[in-house]
Amino acid sequence: MGLKMKIALLLFFLGLTTTIVDARFEPNSLITQVISNGVKSTCKPCCNNCSCTFSIPPQCRCKDVKPTCHSACKTCRCFESFPLKCDCPDITDFCYEPCNSTIAKAH
Numbered sequence: 001m002g003l004k005m006k007i008a009l010l011l012f013f014l015g016l017t018t019t020i021v022d023a024r025f026e027p028n029s030l031i032t033q034v035i036s037n038g039v040k041s042t043c044k045p046c047c048n049n050c051s052c053t054f055s056i057p058p059q060c061r062c063k064d065v066k067p068t069c070h071s072a073c074k075t076c077r078c079f080e081s082f083p084l085k086c087d088c089p090d091i092t093d094f095c096y097e098p099c100n101s102t103i104a105k106a107h
Contacts, residue, residue, distance in 0.1 A: 043071060045070040045072040045073075046099035047099065058094075060091065061092075064087065065087050066087075067085070069086050075088065076088055077089060
């Protein structure tokens with residue numbers, strides 16, 4: 001293997017290792033960019049486990065944990081697990097409709 005290729009591989013693995021060690025799932029981190037390509041669902045947004053505050057307007061959050069985030073999620077967080085577990089910490093002033101059994105299986 002050429003010297004340039006060895007250096008490139010060393011830098012790649014060094015960068016990947018530091019990203020994994022410092023993985024806080026920030027939007028700009030390498031591991032988030034790699035994982036996030038496959039975690040956003042294209043199906044209609046839904047939520048089976050939503051809780052809201054009693055404030056006006058209410059502050060609601062979907063507490064579902066699934067292999068993907070719903071399509072309207074702006075900040076999808078996925079955790080290092082197998083199978084992949086993701087949640088959506090977005091705060092809205094409403095709850096999405098509950099997922100029916102066919103949509104829930106697609107997530």
